[in-house]
Each structure stands twice: as C-alpha cells, then as structure tokens.
Amino acid sequence: MESDFIALDGVEKVFDVRRRTGRLRREKTRVRAVDGISFTVPRGEMVGYIGPNGAGKSTTIKMLTGILTPSGGRVRVAGIDPARERTRLARHIGVVFGQRTTLWWDLPLRDSYRLMHRMYRIPDDRFKANMARCVEQLDLGELLDVPVRQLSLGQRMRGDIAAALLHDPEVLYLDEPTIGLDVISKAKVRDFLRDLNAERGTTVLLTTHDLTDIEQLCKRVMVIDHGRLVYDGALAGLHEVGESERTLVVDLERELPPVEVAGARVLKVEGPRQWLAFPASVSAAPLVAAVAQRYPLVDLSVREPDIEAVIAKMYADRSAL
Amino acid sequence: MLWASGHGAGGGACLGLATRGFGLGARTSRKTGAVGVRVYAVVAAGGFRRYATYRVATAAGVFTNTVFGFIVAYTFTALWDERPQLGGYDLSQAVTYVWIGQALLMTTAMMGGGFENELMERIRTGDIAIDLYRPADLQLFWLASDLGRAAFHLLGRGVVPMALGALAFDLALPADPLVWVAFLCAVALGVVVSFAIRFLVALSAFWLLDGAGVAQITWLVGLFFSGMVLPLTLFPGGLGALAQVLPWSALLQIPADVLLGKHTGWGLVQAYGFQLGWAAVLLTAGRLLQSVATRRVVVQGG
Numbered sequence: 199m200e201s202d203f204i205a206l207d208g209v210e211k212v213f214d215v216r217r218r219t220g221r222l223r224r225e226k227t228r229v230r231a232v233d234g235i236s237f238t239v240p241r242g243e244m245v246g247y248i249g250p251n252g253a254g255k256s257t258t259i260k261m262l263t264g265i266l267t268p269s270g271g272r273v274r275v276a277g278i279d280p281a282r283e284r285t286r287l288a289r290h291i292g293v294v295f296g297q298r299t300t301l302w303w304d305l306p307l308r309d310s311y312r313l314m315h316r317m318y319r320i321p322d323d324r325f326k327a328n329m330a331r332c333v334e335q336l337d338l339g340e341l342l343d344v345p346v347r348q349l350s351l352g353q354r355m356r357g358d359i360a361a362a363l364l365h366d367p368e369v370l371y372l373d374e375p376t377i378g379l380d381v382i383s384k385a386k387v388r389d390f391l392r393d394l395n396a397e398r399g400t401t402v403l404l405t406t407h408d409l410t411d412i413e414q415l416c417k418r419v420m421v422i423d424h425g426r427l428v429y430d431g432a433l434a435g436l437h438e439v440g441e442s443e444r445t446l447v448v449d450l451e452r453e454l455p456p457v458e459v460a461g462a463r464v465l466k467v468e469g470p471r472q473w474l475a476f477p478a479s480v481s482a483a484p485l486v487a488a489v490a491q492r493y494p495l496v497d498l499s500v501r502e503p504d505i506e507a508v509i510a511k512m513y514a515d516r517s518a519l
Numbered sequence: 520m521l522w523a524s525g526h527g528a529g530g531g532a533c534l535g536l537a538t539r540g541f542g543l544g545a546r547t548s549r550k551t552g553a554v555g556v557r558v559y560a561v562v563a564a565g566g567f568r569r570y571a572t573y574r575v576a577t578a579a580g581v582f583t584n585t586v587f588g589f590i591v592a593y594t595f596t597a598l599w600d601e602r603p604q605l606g607g608y609d610l611s612q613a614v615t616y617v618w619i620g621q622a623l624l625m626t627t628a629m630m631g632g633g634f635e636n637e638l639m640e641r642i643r644t645g646d647i648a649i650d651l652y653r654p655a656d657l658q659l660f661w662l663a664s665d666l667g668r669a670a671f672h673l674l675g676r677g678v679v680p681m682a683l684g685a686l687a688f689d690l691a692l693p694a695d696p697l698v699w700v701a702f703l704c705a706v707a708l709g710v711v712v713s714f715a716i717r718f719l720v721a722l723s724a725f726w727l728l729d730g731a732g733v734a735q736i737t738w739l740v741g742l743f744f745s746g747m748v749l750p751l752t753l754f755p756g757g758l759g760a761l762a763q764v765l766p767w768s769a770l771l772q773i774p775a776d777v778l779l780g781k782h783t784g785w786g787l788v789q790a791y792g793f794q795l796g797w798a799a800v801l802l803t804a805g806r807l808l809q810s811v812a813t814r815r816v817v818v819q820g821g
C-alpha cells in the first residue's frame with residue numbers, strides 16, 4: 199500500500215466523439231485519450247506528470263479522482279477504486295484544477311472555507327490550525343473577506359490550493375496549478391507545495407507546462423504523449439534520453455578565437471566570453487581543467503541543459519516516428 | 520511548518536513530527552461516513568448571501584416587480600369590473616392574487632433564474648467535475664443552495680412589492696397569523712417543486728450540452744401553468760383541469776389560494792399533499808437522472 203499508494207495498471211480511456219461530416223451525416227470517431235498507462239506512486243512522493251497538449255494528463259487525473267470511469271485497466275488510490283467509491287475517496291484526496299475553481303464565486307473566500315469545514319467534517323481544531331497555516335503560508339490574510347470574483351488569478355489560485363488542503367488530504371492532484379501566474383505567485387505556490395510535501399508527507403501529482411515547476415519540485419517525472427507513458431524516471435535522466443548538452447560559459451582575459459578543446463564545441467563567441475557545449479552525461483571538470491591550462495581564464499560557469507529544450511526535442515522525435 | 524498535527528500549539532520546533540499527525544487526520548476522516556446536515560445549512564446560508572450581495576440588482580428587481588404589480592393590478596381591476604367573481608375571486612382577492620404573484624415570482628422561480636443556469640453552465644464547461652469529487656450529494660447541495668436563494672428572494676424581492684401593493688390597493692390579506700404560516704409552508708413546498716423541475720432541466724445538459732432551449736421552454740410553460748399570467752381557475756374546461764394537476768400550480772396557484780383562505784382544514788391537507796406528491800415524484804426522477812448522468816458522465820474540457 200505504501201509503495202503503490204497510487205497504482206494504475208493498463209488504464210485506458212476512450213472517448214466516442216460524434217462529428218458532423220455532412221448536413222445530416224454524423225461520424226463516430228474514437229479518441230484514445232489514455233492508451234494503456236501503468237505506473238505506481240509511493241506514499242509521500244512528488245511526481246511531475248507532463249506532456250504536450252492533448253496528451254491525456256487531465257484525463258488521467260479525472261480518472262484518479264473518480265469523476266471519469268476508465269474504459270479499461272485498473273486504478274487504485276489509497277486502496278480505493280476511485281470511480282466506484284468516489285465519495286469515500288474524496289476525503290483522502292485534494293484536487294486543484296488550475297482552470298476551474300472550487301470557491302464560491304460571489305462570496306468572500308472565508309465562506310468557501312466554512313463550507314469545506316462542514317463538507318469534509320473537519321474537526322474544529324484541525325480546521326483552525328490548517329486555516330492558520332494556509333493563511334500564513336499562502337498569504338491569504340487580506341483576502342479572506344474579499345468576494346472570490348474580485349480576486350486576481352494568482353490570489354484565487356492560492357485560495358483554491360488552500361481549499362483543497364483543509365481536510366488533510368493524503369494525496370494532492372494539481373492540474374496546472376501555476377497556469378497564468380506571475381513569477382512571484384509561482385514561487386509562492388512552489389514553496390508552499392515543497393513544504394507541504396516535505397513536512398506533511400503529502401503525495402503530490404503535478405501536471406504543468408511550466409517545466410520550472412517540475413525542476414524545482416519533482417525528483418521523478420513521467421512524460422505522457424498520445425495517451426502513453428514515454429518516460430518515467432528521474433528528471434536528470436531525461437537529459438540522457440534527450441541526448442542533451444550542458445553549456446560551459448568561459449570569460450577569458452581578452453577577445454580570442456574560438457577555444458579548441460576535445461569533447462566540446464563552441465556555440466557562440468561574444469567578446470571575451472565564449473559558450474562551449476558538452477554532453478550532459480560527462481563531468482565538466484576535465485573540460486574546465488583543459489581550458490584553464492591553455493587559455494587565460496578569468497571566470498566560468500556551467501549551465502544545466504534546458505529541460506524545456508530536451509522535452510521539446512522528445513515530443514518532436516516522437517511525432518516524427 | 521506544522522500542518523495542524525492535531526495540537527496546533529506545537530510551534531515550529533516539532534516540524535519533523537508533523538508527518539505523523541497527518542496520518543492521524545487521515546484516520547479521523549476515514550471513519551466519517553455520509554456528509555452531515557450542517558454542510559447543507561452552510562450551503563443554504565451561502566445561497567442566501569450570494570444573492571444578498573447584489574444590492575443594486577435587488578433594488579432594480581423590487582422596482583420592476585412593483586411596476587408590473589401596478590400594471591397588472593389595474594388591468595385586473597378593469598377585468599373584474601366587467602366580470603365580477605371571475606374564476607371564483609372577488610375584485611379585492613384578484614388584486615391580492617396579483618401582488619402575491621409579484622412577491623413569489625422570484626421566490627418560486629416561475630421564470631427560472633435560480634441555480635439551474637449555473638448548474639447547466641457547470642456541466643457545459645466541465646466545472647461539474649468539482650462538484651462530483653466532493654463528498655456531498657449533488658441534488659441536496661443544489662436544493663440547499665436554492666432554498667437559501669428562495670429565502671432571500673422572499674424577503675428581498677417579495678416583502679416590499681407586497682407592502683407597496685397593500686398601501687395602494689385594498690388587499691384581501693388574512694389577519695390570522697396561522698394562515699400566514701400555512702402560506703409560508705405552501706411557498707416552501709412550492710420552492711421544492713420548482714427546484715425539482717429545474718434540476719431535471721439542468722441535468723439535461725449532460726446529454727444536450729446546451730440546455731438553454733429546454734430551459735426556455737420550461738420557463739414559458741412554468742410562467743403560464745403556475746398561474747402567473749392568469750389564475751388557473753380562469754382557464755376553461757380541459758385546459759383548466761390540466762393546469763390544475765400539473766406540478767407548476769404548486770408554485771403560485773396553491774400558495775395564493777392558501778393565503779386567500781381557499782384551502783382550509785382538509786382542503787389544506789390536500790393542497791399540501793398535492794405539492795408533496797409532485798415534489799416526491801420529481802425529486803426521485805432527479806435522483807435517477809443524476810445517477811445515470813454521473814455514471815456515464817463525460818466531463819468536458821481539460
């Protein structure tokens with residue numbers, strides 16, 4: 199149970215879509231939104247679930263909450279079959295759909311929390327303490343008496359995240375929780391999630407298009423494309439799959455012709471500064487030593503490969519197949 | 520950070536221990552079964568307050584109700600002058616009927632305009648997903664919210680037009696407070712029947728995606744068959760008989776007749792029975808439809 203707290207086994211979801219093809223003719227097409235996905239997530243892990251638009255991420259999350267019934271395969275969350283025992287599962291999970299809100303639109307934020315209190319039958323002391331935490335960490339103090347419709351997107355999102363956590367869920371599903379947020383709001387949300395996971399041991403499944411979210415929060419990442427899992431492993435491992443490169447930025451004493459060292463190629467020269475690319479899988483140390491030995495080196499820095507580029511490459515490679 | 524590990528006063532020192540407290544929370548929640556009544560009280564209170572926030576709209580609504588009340592009351596006066604005792608009402612009763620209609624128009628949502636637009640929109644956009652993963656019953660949740668709304672509309676949109684009507688016209692209002700209580704009970708039942716109808720209409724959006732057409736037809740039918748346009752007792756023959764047995768008569772005709780003292784004693788019990796019967800039938804139909812809908816639900820959108 200602890201190691202397969204969330205368990206999917208050959209899960210499929212097929213949508214029948216009716217399309218108008220003529221004036222009266224209608225054609226039925228089948229969309230395999232999720233096409234045989236298997237994975238497990240142990241309790242307390244924080245996993246990124248990424249993929250291009252229409253890959254099947256949201257569909258997977260909906261099956262994990264029980265609001266969509268899988269067309270095939272087996273889903274278990276905390277030992278519960280979500281689609282069959284949706285209401286029982288509801289007490290164990292928290293859900294944030296970045297593009298929707300659980301909050302009462304016309305009423306102050308506080309009223310929505312009061313509703314959660316009763317709906318999830320949260321003991322008073324826990325409710326109070328959880329509220330205090332959320333208010334402090336998510337900076338909600340000033341917002342509690344503001345009608346939700348008057349909140350900015352970032353404020354509302356923070357309000358929604360708090361609403362999803364007041365009943366101490368064991369799992370938190372986040373479907374694009376940072377969509378449309380500015381840098382500061384994103385950082386706040388990320389800090390909060392990191393703390394939640396580290397201190398409460400809440401299992402978190404996070405979908406996003408912002409790879410910084412993943413880099414900062416998740417050690418493990420799953421990549422889904424066309425309803426299939428195409429990668430499941432450490433974030434770092436993605437680099438190898440994508441054959442990515444790191445960049446060594448060197449500042450020389452003066453303007454020089456492109457540096458020539460084994461195992462690296464020069465990407466760009468800008469005055470005394472040069473950019474050298476080398477495989478992400480090898481150590482930077484020998485390269486730095488070689489440069490330092492033969493060139494008047496003033497300063498240097500190593501840049502990690504852009505995960506975004508790696509994944510873009512992965513998506514592209516797959517659709518080329 | 521200590522996530523309410525049960526004893527909030529622990530402070531920052533026992534951060535690491537908080538993980539244990541989390542298990543405790545899970546255990547407490549596991550043993551709780553169905554959702555309590557209190558959640559629905561909160562929902563109803565929310566339903567009341569969310570309408571209360573729109574003060575300008577309420578004032579505008581009161582104005583409209585009052586203006587229409589005057590227009591219709593004068594029309595009825597002209598009509599009853601020609602045909603006294605039309606439909607079994609004398610002039611003062613007929614005018615009273617008009618003002619009851621204005622007071623209840625929003626309360627029993629004869630023209631719709633309650634939760635159903637919102638619910639349909641939630642189904643259409645897929646926001647319904649949120650309602651479905653909550654541990655609350657969809658139908659009860661929306662019923663509670665609609666009762667809260669109705670309570671607000673009775674106070675906010677009903678009392679003032681009725682009072683103004685009573686100042687300007689000679690109304691046949693009862694002096695006996697028990698009749699008023701009986702009237703309020705009939706109104707409450709009317710709201711439930713009205714809710715049950717609109718819930719069915721809203722759920723149609725699961726299949727039709729755009730339930731607006733169905734909703735409009737229902738409102739039109741509702742406006743007519745509730746007795747808002749004319750008291751149902753005025754309709755001749757078969758149409759009149761039909762109008763009296765359709766559920767919409769529970770929305771205005773019955774509450775109005777209770778206030779006008781037409782249903783007393785056993786007659787009152789029968790009137791309530793009629794409302795309760797329709798409420799039971801329609802709510803059950805709603806439940807069935809709801810379970811079909813949520814079982815084969817296709818939640819829209821990413």
Ligand SMILES: Nc1ncnc2c1ncn2[C@@H]1O[C@H](COP(=O)(O)OP(=O)(O)OP(=O)(O)O)[C@@H](O)[C@H]1O
Binds near residue numbers: 251254
């Ligand atoms: N209710 C539905 N009816 C028909 N097809 C659907 C429905 N919901 C999703 N789909 C299809 O299933 C596929 C997966 O959709 P899903 O919403 O899971 O993608 P996603 O990975 O969340 O994408 P995004 O990053 O754009 O949010 C898409 O091709 C989509 O068109």
Ligand SMILES: [Mg+2]
Binds near residue numbers: 256373821
């Ligand atoms: Mg999505």
